[in-house]
Amino acid sequence: MTRSRAIILAAAHTGFVRHGYVGTNVDEIAAEAGVSKRTVYNIYGDKETLFRAVVDAAIAIAERFSAALAHDLAVDDLEGVAERLVGSVLSDRVIPLRRLLIGESRRFPELAREYYDRAPGLVLRTLAAHLPRHPGLRIDDAETAAEHFAFLVLGPALDRALFDDDEPRDPRRRARAGAAAFRRAYSR
Amino acid sequence: MTRSRAIILAAAHTGFVRHGYVGTNVDEIAAEAGVSKRTVYNIYGDKETLFRAVVDAAIAIAERFSAALAHDLAVDDLEGVAERLVGSVLSDRVIPLRRLLIGESRRFPELAREYYDRAPGLVLRTLAAHLPRHPGLRIDDAETAAEHFAFLVLGPALDRALFDDDEPRDPRRRARAGAAAFRRAYSR
DNA sequence: GCAGTACTGCACTGGTCAGTGTCAAACTGC
DNA sequence: GCAGTTTGACACTGACCAGTGCAGTACTGC
Numbered sequence: 464m465t466r467s468r469a470i471i472l473a474a475a476h477t478g479f480v481r482h483g484y485v486g487t488n489v490d491e492i493a494a495e496a497g498v499s500k501r502t503v504y505n506i507y508g509d510k511e512t513l514f515r516a517v518v519d520a521a522i523a524i525a526e527r528f529s530a531a532l533a534h535d536l537a538v539d540d541l542e543g544v545a546e547r548l549v550g551s552v553l554s555d556r557v558i559p560l561r562r563l564l565i566g567e568s569r570r571f572p573e574l575a576r577e578y579y580d581r582a583p584g585l586v587l588r589t590l591a592a593h594l595p596r597h598p599g600l601r602i603d604d605a606e607t608a609a610e611h612f613a614f615l616v617l618g619p620a621l622d623r624a625l626f627d628d629d630e631p632r633d634p635r636r637r638a639r640a641g642a643a644a645f646r647r648a649y650s651r
Numbered sequence: 652m653t654r655s656r657a658i659i660l661a662a663a664h665t666g667f668v669r670h671g672y673v674g675t676n677v678d679e680i681a682a683e684a685g686v687s688k689r690t691v692y693n694i695y696g697d698k699e700t701l702f703r704a705v706v707d708a709a710i711a712i713a714e715r716f717s718a719a720l721a722h723d724l725a726v727d728d729l730e731g732v733a734e735r736l737v738g739s740v741l742s743d744r745v746i747p748l749r750r751l752l753i754g755e756s757r758r759f760p761e762l763a764r765e766y767y768d769r770a771p772g773l774v775l776r777t778l779a780a781h782l783p784r785h786p787g788l789r790i791d792d793a794e795t796a797a798e799h800f801a802f803l804v805l806g807p808a809l810d811r812a813l814f815d816d817d818e819p820r821d822p823r824r825r826a827r828a829g830a831a832a833f834r835r836a837y838s839r
Numbered sequence: 840g841c842a843g844t845a846c847t848g849c850a851c852t853g854g855t856c857a858g859t860g861t862c863a864a865a866c867t868g869c
Numbered sequence: 870g871c872a873g874t875t876t877g878a879c880a881c882t883g884a885c886c887a888g889t890g891c892a893g894t895a896c897t898g899c
Contacts, residue, residue, distance in 0.1 A: 467845085475853080482758075483754060485674050485759075496821060499847045499849095500847095500887095500888090501846075502846055509888075510816060510831035510888090534774060561759065564753015565814060566671060568816070569671075570670075570674070572815075579815055583810065603659045610825075614803065615802065615803065616812075619775075623767060624765065626764060627764045628756070644836040647836040649835075650833040654877090686877085689859090689877065690877075698858090787856080
């Protein structure tokens with residue numbers, strides 16, 4: 464009954480991420496999952512519900528990541544946090560999903576908004592909550608500082624990755640350079 | 652003959668940006684342009700060619716903007732440049748097109764890459780060429796500094812705008828805060 | 840073993856859509 | 870005004886696809 468659920472969900476994720484919402488057909492998802500189309504409809508009702516389930520699953524992963532990030536922030540230095548951050552965001556799990564939701568943000572506005580709020584938004588809030596406690600920093604506006612940290616560290620590489628798949632994005636170097644610039648801008 | 656071209660192009664832009672490549676049908680474009688479908692096909696041959704023409708036109712606009720930015724950089728202070736930059740990028744001309752190309756980057760990889768290179772990439776190169784000449788700054792790596800400037804100034808608002816339409820994004824304040832942080836990180 | 844549920848295979852409906860063909864009307868340069 | 874080209878109206882083809890119906894098989898707990 465529900466072994467299929469997860470398999471279908473994974474196949475749907477693959478399909479939607481590859482061809483977008485309209486460009487993916489349910490027959491393909493069913494075939495990829497090794498399941499009959501009827502089963503897909505029995506479990507998920509319709510294509511849109513399936514799509515939302517895919518996004519929900521991705522949000523759950525982002526929330527787990529954010530908890531891990533909170534832990535890192537309490538333990539690590541900025542450079543370590545920066546590298547961890549780019550490693551997670553510039554991944555094949557996150558980038559294609561971002562592309563998908565950005566591309567479908569007109570068809571599913573609330574869904575894109577919800578994803579933003581509960582994934583990148585949550586990361587920013589986590590940063591804002593913990594950065595002020597880091598030694599040697601002087602932070603007045605925690606939210607702005609969190610944004611500056613995040614986008615110094617991964618902004619350029621992230622933006623490029625959204626457009627371009629196959630790059631030599633050298634994220635480590637950029638993460639360190641970003642963290643260094645952040646330190647210069649926000650040191651006490 | 653070619654009065655139609657521009658009208659069709661504008662209608663296609665509207666359609667594609669609203670519903671994506673697959674989600675837009677040529678009949679709608681023709682109707683929006685007040686032109687018969689036959690005329691669309693006579694001029695552009697097929698849907699894909701029309702799509703590419705839309706993107707080409709957008710790139711041309713970006714290139715003009717980049718030239719204006721180069722001028723601003725030679726004349727204005729950082730804060731002025733920052734405000735001009737966010738004003739242009741966080742606009743209804745740029746954001747929807749970015750969404751479109753990011754969403755279609757798997758269907759048209761070279762096109763997305765070309766857009767990135769000739770629009771945001773060009774802006775970054777322009778910044779890298781001019782920032783080192785600004786007084787009071789100490790810049791070793793111009794490319795990295797250009798990325799840091801751009802993403803401090805508009806990164807957070809841009810990322811959010813890609814997911815979320817109806818913004819309270821207060822871009823001016825963010826632009827100034829970003830420019831200020833950049834100054835702190837890169838002052839001599 | 841039985842009852843009930845999950846699943847499959849397959850055919851089918853109704854709708855959408857890219858792209859074509861045709862022919863007459865409108866417009867162009869000359 | 871005329872010859873040639875551009876455009877419009879409209880019907881049509883072929884393909885694709887979401888979602889349904891159904892009848893039968895596999896699997897579950899009891």
